[in-house]
Amino acid sequence: MKPYNTFDHTADLGLVIRGASEEDLFANAAYAVFDIITDLGRVEPRETRRILVEGDTPEDLLINFLREVLYLYNGERWLLKEMRVTRIGERVLEAEARGELFDGQKHEICKEIKAVTYHQAQIHKTPDGWTARVIFDV
Amino acid sequence: MSEIKLRRLDEYRWEVPREGAMRVPGIIYASDMLMKAMGKDESPKQVANVAQLPGIVKHSLAMPDMHWGYGFPIGGVAAFDLDGGIISPGGVGYDINCGCRLMMTNIRREEVRPQMAKIVNALFQHVPSGVGSRGALKLSRSDEKRVLVEGARWAVKNGYGSEADLESMEDGGCLPGADPEAVSERALERGKDQVGTLGSGNHFLEVEVVEEIFDKDVASALGIEVGQVAVMVHSGSRGLGHQVCDDYLAKLVKHVDKIGISLPDRQLACAYIQSPEGRQYLSAMACAANYAWANRQMLMHWTGEAIEQALGMGPRDLGMRLVYDVCHNIAKIEEHVVDGKKMTLCVHRKGATRAFPPGHPALPAKYRKTGQPVLIPGDMGTGSYVLVGTEKAMEETFGSTCHGAGRVLSRAAAIKASKGRAIRREMEDRGVLVMAAAKGTLAEEIPEAYKDIDEVVNVVHGAGLSRKVARLRAVGCIKG
Numbered sequence: 092m093k094p095y096n097t098f099d100h101t102a103d104l105g106l107v108i109r110g111a112s113e114e115d116l117f118a119n120a121a122y123a124v125f126d127i128i129t130d131l132g133r134v135e136p137r138e139t140r141r142i143l144v145e146g147d148t149p150e151d152l153l154i155n156f157l158r159e160v161l162y163l164y165n166g167e168r169w170l171l172k173e174m175r176v177t178r179i180g181e182r183v184l185e186a187e188a189r190g191e192l193f194d195g196q197k198h199e200i201c202k203e204i205k206a207v208t209y210h211q212a213q214i215h216k217t218p219d220g221w222t223a224r225v226i227f228d229v
Numbered sequence: 230m231s232e233i234k235l236r237r238l239d240e241y242r243w244e245v246p247r248e249g250a251m252r253v254p255g256i257i258y259a260s261d262m263l264m265k266a267m268g269k270d271e272s273p274k275q276v277a278n279v280a281q282l283p284g285i286v287k288h289s290l291a292m293p294d295m296h297w298g299y300g301f302p303i304g305g306v307a308a309f310d311l312d313g314g315i316i317s318p319g320g321v322g323y324d325i326n327c328g329c330r331l332m333m334t335n336i337r338r339e340e341v342r343p344q345m346a347k348i349v350n351a352l353f354q355h356v357p358s359g360v361g362s363r364g365a366l367k368l369s370r371s372d373e374k375r376v377l378v379e380g381a382r383w384a385v386k387n388g389y390g391s392e393a394d395l396e397s398m399e400d401g402g403c404l405p406g407a408d409p410e411a412v413s414e415r416a417l418e419r420g421k422d423q424v425g426t427l428g429s430g431n432h433f434l435e436v437e438v439v440e441e442i443f444d445k446d447v448a449s450a451l452g453i454e455v456g457q458v459a460v461m462v463h464s465g466s467r468g469l470g471h472q473v474c475d476d477y478l479a480k481l482v483k484h485v486d487k488i489g490i491s492l493p494d495r496q497l498a499c500a501y502i503q504s505p506e507g508r509q510y511l512s513a514m515a516c517a518a519n520y521a522w523a524n525r526q527m528l529m530h531w532t533g534e535a536i537e538q539a540l541g542m543g544p545r546d547l548g549m550r551l552v553y554d555v556c557h558n559i560a561k562i563e564e565h566v567v568d569g570k571k572m573t574l575c576v577h578r579k580g581a582t583r584a585f586p587p588g589h590p591a592l593p594a595k596y597r598k599t600g601q602p603v604l605i606p607g608d609m610g611t612g613s614y615v616l617v618g619t620e621k622a623m624e625e626t627f628g629s630t631c632h633g634a635g636r637v638l639s640r641a642a643a644i645k646a647s648k649g650r651a652i653r654r655e656m657e658d659r660g661v662l663v664m665a666a667a668k669g670t671l672a673e674e675i676p677e678a679y680k681d682i683d684e685v686v687n688v689v690h691g692a693g694l695s696r697k698v699a700r701l702r703a704v705g706c707i708k709g
Contacts, residue, residue: 099639100297151482158475165468166415202669203429205471206323209482209495210299226299228323228471229430229640 093126094119104204104227109220113149114176116214116221117184120153121160121174124227125190129170130199136172136189145183149214152184153223157207160188165205168193204229233273235264241692245273245289250493251280255289258626260688263293263680266637270297272304278493279307283501284314286567286574290626292581293688294635294680298322300496303580303636306629308565309502311573315490316507317499318477318514320577322558325473325514326521327432327465329555329604330398331615332529335548336458336540338438341704345436347539349662349705352434355535356528358427358709359666366527367422374409374417376424380519381554384526390551394526396593398554399583402522404561407515412469413476416513420469420520425527427464429667429709431674434532435461436705437612443697447617450599451552453699460536460549461613461701462528463606465558466521473517477510502575511560518559525554552615553602557582557632563591565627576627584618584630584695603695607682608634609674610661612702614686621693630695631686634679643678644669656706665708674708 094115098105106123110116125131142159146152163169171190178185193200206228214223235257236244243264245255255276259267267273272295279301280289286308295304300319309315341348357364368376376383381395381402395401409417427434439457442448453459466473481498484506492498500506533549540547560577567574585591585601592601600617607613611634622628638646652671656663665671690697 097641099641103299104640147483147486155479158479162415165471166418201667205468206475208299209478209498211494228299 095123100226104229106225106227108223108225111220113221114179116223117153117156117176117179117186118174120157120223120225121171121188124157124160124204125171127202128164128204129201131172133198134170134172135191137191138189140169140188142186142188147182150212152182153214153225154207154209154212156184156186157225161204161207163188163190164193170198202229233277235273241688245276245280247280248277251277253280253285253288255280255291257291257295258688258692258694259293260684262684263688266680267295272297272302275300275302276305278497279305279320281493282307282309282315282317282497282499283490284309286310286572290629292629292631293685294580294631294633296635296637298579300494301577301579304631305579306577306581306626308574308576308627311502311562311575314502314575315499316502316510316560316575317497317577318474318481318510319496319498320579321474321514321560322579323471323474324465324558325470325517326556327558328521328525329557329606330462330525330529331552331604331613332460332532332549333452333552334458334460334536335546338456338458341436341458344540345662345705348436348536349664349707351535351539352532352707353664355538356427356434356531356707357425358707359429364422364425366425368424370417373421376523377409377412377516377519378407379403381522381526384523389527389530394551397551398522399556402526402554404515404518406512407519408512409516411509411513412473412516416469416472416476419472420467423467423469424520424524425531426467426524427528427707427709428467429670432464432709433609434528434707435606435703437461437701437703439699440612440702441700443699447599447698451602451615451698452550453552453615459701460532461604461606462525462532464525464528466517467524469520470517473513477513481506481510514560518556522554553604555582555604563627565623574627576629578629580632581629582632583628584616584622585628586618586620586623603630605631605682605686606633608676608679609708610656610659610663610703610706611676611682612700614682614697615699615701616686616690616695616697618695619693622695626694630689634682634685636678637680638678640673643675644672646677647672647675661703662705663708667709670708
């Protein structure tokens with residue numbers, strides 16, 4: 092089962108993401124973004140990039156993290172295959188992304204996700220883990 | 230249903246009464262039919278949220294194409310006093326100076342009909358479009374910064390179009406006060422190879438034919454005749470604009486906590502217009518706006534080349550000329566009269582178009598008598614309207630009107646609705662040849678995903694916010 096679902100928002104793309112732990116939730120959010128952008132089956136984990144973000148609240152931390160994740164493609168034309176969250180504190184997160192540069196011969200871009208918004212962003216702890224809700228500009 | 234109670238004022242206006250932290254009431258322009266769709270989403274609540282922002286003047290407004298955005302509703306207009314008022318990147322939108330331009334040509338419907346496939350193919354080949362499209366041009370950092378400062382003028386100086394085009398754009402295609410130092414390295418990086426690209430999503434390039442004229446005198450002053458072939462371009466500031474918005478949202482979300490503005494939605498993050506943070510955003514926004522004008526100027530140039538190539542004619546025979554270029558995601562510093570008092574305001578138009586009346590000093594001499602041309606595109610393959618601004622818009626909506634049809638279906642719902650259908654074929658049956666860079670785009674952009682453009686335009690015309698001049702029908706369309 093995919094660790095995320097999309098929900099309807101007239102202007103844009105809404106995602107509900109789930110994770111067994113907070114680390115898992117963040118990693119799954121990054122996965123969800125790239126699962127929508129490209130066919131992950133064709134992306135290989137050839138290089139590693141480190142991500143370090145801060146945020147004043149869990150929602151803020153998630154949005155800042157997704158900002159960095161989106162910039163991998165939007166700014167650097169790099170596609171993510173796997174994300175591992177190596178440290179998560181109250182206001183800081185470190186992660187390791189593995190993937191490769193976009194190659195027009197090999198990869199397909201299915202959809203553009205242009206930005207992550209603060210609108211109605213939420214993170215909750217649930218009885219069986221964590222869940223988050225985020226709206227993206229597409 | 231949203232919890233907002235609306236009070237009907239007259240045939241086209243609904244009030245969101247002032248309640249709680251709202252500083253002013255809201256006004257939504259709509260017909261009964263359009264209001265039904267709006268009542269289903271959260272956009273009326275967003276009108277109320279915007280009304281809570283410091284320094285808002287008179288009303289938080291929404292045009293009949295309003296739909297649920299994030300922070301501001303799409304189709305929202307709000308003006309803030311320069312003294313004590315705010316500027317909000319979310320109130321401008323991600324695609325800063327997303328807008329439309331309309332070009333008329335000398336050719337007529339009969340001439341293009343047999344050549345349509347050729348024209349659409351040539352446009353598709355010639356004009357970079359699609360997801361993450363990169364352009365024919367890769368700018369050095371110093372050239373890119375020149376684009377940010379000079380806007381459409383940079384494009385003209387580099388051989389794209391002519392000096393005369395500049396007067397047919399809002400602000401002559403260049404907002405003053407653009408400071409590239411206010412733009413991040415990330416934004417510059419994203420912008421270096423996207424100038425002169427259409428992009429994806431709802432952006433398009435459409436070949437249209439003038440179908441109906443509502444105001445003969447104004448149409449003739451604008452150079453529009455029945456049967457004439459025209460081209461509408463819809464694009465914005467691409468990745469650069471998005472990055473500018475995103476950078477300043479991140480910054481101002483922290484800033485509002487520091488200065489103690491409490492917000493109903495963090496996407497409404499803002500700064501006082503006169504603060505260093507506010508001024509810095511305005512400088513960066515001007516850069517992105519100028520980038521968008523250079524972008525549309527280059528798209529226009531390549532459009533002309535493509536059609537000339539397809540029809541085997543020279544520029545003189547095609548005679549392509551710019552009618553006007555409008556912004557529909559922008560904040561502008563403008564003079565308005567509020568309750569008999571002249572005020573300098575920062576007018577946010579997010580999914581709304583400026584509609585200045587005849588005689589307004591911001592208009593070029595050739596449109597001083599007619600009023601500002603307003604360009605309203607419909608959904609894919611429907612066509613567009615040309616209207617002109619009015620005095621009533623100045624009185625009621627800070628010189629603003631609608632910007633398009635406005636979505637009613639989410640992208641996901643549109644994809645569901647188009648399952649198993651040959652959208653391209655359906656469009657062909659309606660007489661519109663469509664080519665899209667990405668498969669998914671056509672499904673997301675099916676006509677029923679949007680409100681009825683005729684209904685939207687009839688509301689702004691009926692309410693007096695702008696006057697109908699002409700309706701154009703689509704015959705060919707390039708989608709990103």
